[in-house]
Amino acid sequence: MSTSRLFAARDLHSRAERDSSAGVTRWMLIYIVVALLLAAMSLLVGTSSLRTSLEWLRTPAALSDAVLWEIRLPRALGAWLAGALLGLGGAIAQNLFRNPLAEPYLLGSASGAALGVTVCLMAADVSLSGLAWMGELGVTGAAFVGAAAGIALTLTLSRGVLQTASLLLAGVVVAFLLSAITSLLLLRSPDTWRAMQSFLLGTTGLLGWQSVGLLAVVLAICLVPAVLLSRGLDALTLGEDTARSLGLPIGGLRVALLALLSLATAAAVSQAGIVGFVGLVAPHLVRESVHVNSRQLIVAAPLCGGVLLQAADLISRWIIRPSELPVGIVTACLGGSYLVVLLWRRAQRE
Amino acid sequence: MKPILRAARALWVIVAALLASPVLAHEPIVLSDAANQELRLAAPPKRIVSLLPSLTESVCELGECARLVATDRYSNWPESVQALPKAGGLEDVQVEQIVRAQPDIVLLIHAPRVLDRLRSLGIVTFEFEAQTYSDIARNISILGVMLAVPERAKNLNAQIEQSTTAVTAEARGRLAGRAPLVYYEVDDGPYGAGPESFIGQELTRLGARNILTPDLGPFPKLNPEYVVRANPDVILVSPTEAPHLANRPGWSEIRAVREHRICSFPPDVRDTAVRPGPRIATGLQALADCLIRVAP
Numbered sequence: 270m271s272t273s274r275l276f277a278a279r280d281l282h283s284r285a286e287r288d289s290s291a292g293v294t295r296w297m298l299i300y301i302v303v304a305l306l307l308a309a310m311s312l313l314v315g316t317s318s319l320r321t322s323l324e325w326l327r328t329p330a331a332l333s334d335a336v337l338w339e340i341r342l343p344r345a346l347g348a349w350l351a352g353a354l355l356g357l358g359g360a361i362a363q364n365l366f367r368n369p370l371a372e373p374y375l376l377g378s379a380s381g382a383a384l385g386v387t388v389c390l391m392a393a394d395v396s397l398s399g400l401a402w403m404g405e406l407g408v409t410g411a412a413f414v415g416a417a418a419g420i421a422l423t424l425t426l427s428r429g430v431l432q433t434a435s436l437l438l439a440g441v442v443v444a445f446l447l448s449a450i451t452s453l454l455l456l457r458s459p460d461t462w463r464a465m466q467s468f469l470l471g472t473t474g475l476l477g478w479q480s481v482g483l484l485a486v487v488l489a490i491c492l493v494p495a496v497l498l499s500r501g502l503d504a505l506t507l508g509e510d511t512a513r514s515l516g517l518p519i520g521g522l523r524v525a526l527l528a529l530l531s532l533a534t535a536a537a538v539s540q541a542g543i544v545g546f547v548g549l550v551a552p553h554l555v556r557e558s559v560h561v562n563s564r565q566l567i568v569a570a571p572l573c574g575g576v577l578l579q580a581a582d583l584i585s586r587w588i589i590r591p592s593e594l595p596v597g598i599v600t601a602c603l604g605g606s607y608l609v610v611l612l613w614r615r616a617q618r619e
Numbered sequence: 620m621k622p623i624l625r626a627a628r629a630l631w632v633i634v635a636a637l638l639a640s641p642v643l644a645h646e647p648i649v650l651s652d653a654a655n656q657e658l659r660l661a662a663p664p665k666r667i668v669s670l671l672p673s674l675t676e677s678v679c680e681l682g683e684c685a686r687l688v689a690t691d692r693y694s695n696w697p698e699s700v701q702a703l704p705k706a707g708g709l710e711d712v713q714v715e716q717i718v719r720a721q722p723d724i725v726l727l728i729h730a731p732r733v734l735d736r737l738r739s740l741g742i743v744t745f746e747f748e749a750q751t752y753s754d755i756a757r758n759i760s761i762l763g764v765m766l767a768v769p770e771r772a773k774n775l776n777a778q779i780e781q782s783t784t785a786v787t788a789e790a791r792g793r794l795a796g797r798a799p800l801v802y803y804e805v806d807d808g809p810y811g812a813g814p815e816s817f818i819g820q821e822l823t824r825l826g827a828r829n830i831l832t833p834d835l836g837p838f839p840k841l842n843p844e845y846v847v848r849a850n851p852d853v854i855l856v857s858p859t860e861a862p863h864l865a866n867r868p869g870w871s872e873i874r875a876v877r878e879h880r881i882c883s884f885p886p887d888v889r890d891t892a893v894r895p896g897p898r899i900a901t902g903l904q905a906l907a908d909c910l911i912r913v914a915p
Contacts, residue, residue: 395859401863474843591844
């Protein structure tokens, strides 16, 4: 190969990278704009019709009203943050396990987190809706322990991460097992059963500033190291041998990424309950729309996940207002249909 | 003469007893249940399984507690039923436990799967409706006929009617025109009790206004914002939740929370208020005491 052709090839390559990074930036901007639009809509959508809500918003009293600043705004932000954490968890999981179906929910970490929350609440005999700061931290800690244990159990059962099928199978088994233990515990206290049930179906209804603060801190704690570790993640997607040949401490890298995954899942679950599919779908949507490397995915997937959960939250409280649907049901419907479309398209192609 | 007299008297007692008992009277008991299924009984059932606390309580208040051979797990009053075998709940009924109890009849509310299973095993069932205030008297009357104690049922109904009327009248008097806006929280989903629910009906009876509208159904899962905007004067909530209401986003603005107009009941008192059964006056009294104490 002549030198000029080599340069031309390199030029082409870097141009492609530039194009893709321009594409990623464009998509990230789109996600941010959509998130802002949804947040604005969240302020509008309440328990009454849109017109009544608009009229109410135009009155001066509304601007100082707790409903706006204490409920709707933190709820919109909280939903975005929880979705972002799940999106981040999904992005880490899918790259780390080189498995497009990996996500917090399917790896047993969400079920583990829920079990942690349940044990913690039952031990302290309190309920989720009225926790003070310390309680909130305690519950998140318990969720973290549960999430980490869930993943550890899944990995032990599947003997590593290489076999997609066995990893998923192990994840499903662990998720079922841990959910069964949670149900067993809840059966012992019928009084909390229904309230916990709504937590297990995902709930954004009680997200306040306290939750927003906690979620934001955890997102920052998870996002920064995840971005820093993304080069290692890139190397891991090429295979363990390649990564090792690049001199990366694979063991340490894995543990660090798993810890981030557990923490992200734990925070999201402890505040919003079990919300399935966001972690699975967000990275897929990003990859469907633009070619990304690990670092770009780790920034874009949370942006996308945030938008998804925000939208699901809006739907959940709009569709049968002033009652509301558990948000987990909405995400399952949306995410499930998306997966069906994805599978159908793949079948068509083949 | 004396022995003959004694024998005659004994004979008369036996004949009278036989005449009074439906077995000899050949008057089968015919009842139609909530699903319009006709029930024909040659005699009052001797062995009864009740799968609903309010039915258990009604049977016992009619003085026929001894006929119960098993109940659901939630039946906990009167104390004597706590020792009976428990056959699960309507959602996870233990069929084997019921079969083992060899009941003449199983009393329950609409639960298609349970009904089908029991009927297929040849067990006689009777379906009640137990959701509203008027269901109480109707169910007690039905049980009165079924257990051949119609007079007792009549008396019990009269007594319930009288005491609930008295409680209501006194409460309305002491509330003196106050019509507090109330929110009854079933649990922190948050699920509320609508005006159509039994507890909602009781609150309305006492003169309270419910923040929920009937179209939402008996126990809707609410957007918490709804409660904040409705701004209830009084909140009735479980003892575990009561201290933490102010921590919920925006809830510290609610009048009931701001001014500590919150009531919560221990489980045994709550049972009397939420069960459409013979102890309704006790439950109503607890609700009335709460409203009188905290309503603005």
